[in-house]
Amino acid sequence: MKLFCHFADLSLCLESEIMHLQVSKLKKEFGSTVAINSVSFESTKNEFIGIIGRSGAGKSTLLRVLNRLTTETEGKVFAGSINILELKGSEKRQWQSQCAMIFQQFNLVPRLDVITNVILGRLFYQSTLRSTLRFFTKEERSDALDLMNRFGVAPTALQRAETLSGGQQQRVAICRAMMQNPKIILADEPIASLDPLNARLVMEALQSINSSEKIKVICNLHTLDTARTYCDRIIGMRSGEIVFDGKPSELSDAKAREIYGVEADEAFEASVTSTSLNTSHIGIAS
């Protein structure tokens, strides 16, 4: 176990084809509240992991700690042989550049145009002077355009991000994440504020990234059917602890009820945030 790791080591470990991620005994307290408590899991292969649980179970905190947006109270997270929680300064930012994050509220810059928002995914690679003067290269613009074409938001390239619909904004956010050339994507309730059709587009985009680019995806989800449809592996959290970790087929209804507690009925019902598009549900939604 190394306390210090040099830039070259980090690049090396991040260069390996599929990231070996190991979370061990992770704990985060906010004052006297324990948000996550001794969370441990390991992911060695390329997979689509869904984290389910009721609101307040610690799902968001877990992802934010993994990206280093929030500092942990204790615990370790290894990417390859490096404990990424010990990284500082530019090494920490390099980890963040490799560990893209997608948010429930998209977190784009509302007053900047879409293509600039996408190019901002490369900020780590740009010097402060170059980026603040907005000297983006033609290559960066063309990479951004390729991604926007792939996820169907290219026609909006020159609009301000705030003029887009929620579904479009989330796909722009996915473009920004992909612009980072990440090894792993953390998605924090990416479809919680979207309608069923857009929710499905976003989940399918994440699934295609996972299968064709071999990028590991860890996705917080609120509804059970979405997790069962898209994920290779489901982690269930309750009160900050992992109470289930296994294949979707292994998740029995009884176990799911235990994960969700009083919110079970809501989670079981394919509600507005769900991706399923049965006619009956559309009827309810509209």
Next chain:
Amino acid sequence: MSQNAITIESLEENLKVLARQRAIYSVLFIGAIIFIVVSGVGVANQYNAGSFTRGVENFFDYPADLFSDAFEAGWGWFGIVLSFIPALFETFSAAVFSTVVGASIALILCPLATINLSPNQVTVQIVRRTFDILRSFPELVFALILLYLMGKSIVPAIIAVTLHTIGAMGKLFSEAIENIDMKPVDGLKSVGARWYQIICFAVYPQVLPLVLSYSLLRLEINVRASTILGFVGAGGIGAYLTASLQWRYGDEVLAIMFLLVATITALDYFSSYVRHKLIGKISA
């Protein structure tokens, strides 16, 4: 969860305590205001050797003198107005320069003075106290010191107004930044952006309309400040105004005042035009 549960009784009790406190504060505040106003009039009467009210009467005589002087000048009065335009231009340029430079410096420094974005709390305190110091001295104090050191010219006035602008704008900008939406900031942090990149892309775009609007308002204030500094030897239209006042040339005084009001009004129109342009863009 359950240990944090609040009963309706305790909530009502807390609300009652809060309401009582609020009532006490309101009464104290109103009492203090009344005391200050009453004692203020008393002090004014004392220093005016008895007659605060007589001063008020004189106050209304002077404008009448001004208008009769201007009326006597006839059409020539408009010539007087035109003759002061170069001096107005000097004052106006000084105000524009100090607003642009002051607001720019404030904009660069203000993220350091915000609790949500500054690298550490020591920096917040240092930068905020610097703004406080710059803001707490009136321009006149800076200008008098600088005029003494540098001799009579417009430069000391520019420096004085710029320093005051940094202090005032720095406070306003940093408060605007403390109220921004932090989601884009999180978004760019998660990408691995450097601190100043986050400021440039996630913070400045959000506060830009407010920054422009505050700066235009500050430009108005700075036109007035630069004029007043002319009184103490900083040149520009203020120097002419003080001379005309002392010589009791009512027509000239009125011409200068007309120019100043016209400038401020024009600025007001200009700033609301710019603001609407910006807001229009947002809603489009």
